[in-house]
Amino acid sequence: MSVDNRLKQLRQRSIERTANNMELYGFSSTVGRLMGVMYHHGEPMTLDDMKDELNMSKTRMSTAIRTLLDADMAEKSFHKAGRKDVFAIEQDYYLGFIKLFCSNWRRAVTNNTLSVQKTVDELEEITALKEISNETREEAEDLLRKNYEAINYYDWLDRLLEAFETNKIFDYVPLKEED
Incomplete structure (x- = not known):
């Protein structure tokens, strides 16, 4: 297995661990996986970025990010260059x-x-x-x-x-x- 594939596997394992932890607090696995993806992405993401990364519908991503916003786990801002809302989570x-x-x-x-x-x-x-x-x-x-x-x-x-x-x-x- 190449180092790149191994890194992808390890990143995925970390994302799944975040999803499992979020489920302990009553969040769905989708919300947990989104949280893990956003954490590892390291910079704000658009709904399209989330959709592409998780291979889920934009509607599902919108619902998941709304859950994180309501729980004060994500912040929304507007990115002028792309004229889209971007979302970020706490990195600490x-x-x-x-x-x-x-x-x-x-x-x-x-x-x-x-x-x-x-x-x-x-x-x-x-x-x-x-x-x-x-x-x-x-x-x-x-x-x-x-x-x-x-x-x-x-x-x-x-x-x-x-x-x-x-x-x-x-x-x-x-x-x-x-x-």
Whole structure:
């Protein structure tokens, strides 16, 4: 096997690894492969570039890049010379991970915190009732206690996300210095 073919194989393996990692965060394999291709391309790409590189339709590439834009994983700009939109992704692994991690978890924390707070409000109403049985009151109080624990958990997750978003995480888990 020639060195060029070997390099192509290794590049493809790296792209597939990126796709697999993206699937862990709920993204489709198409979005993951696009992310890998864009990372290895190293410079902004047009939809036509993406279509040609991945052998997929322009519509599919448009949908995939929209997913990356919505997740704050890609940026769009206009290239005057070619009169086309070009798209780029974060080339720094750490910043890319932080964006991906925080994007998904921020949404979950916000939605779940609202849901838990609504549940707590309703449970507090139930426990305040005088005409319920002791058994029902105990069940409601137990559920209320568990939801208070959930509030604390989502508060902790919120603070963890803040540590990532402000890069304070690197105070606790420093980057490895290059040799």
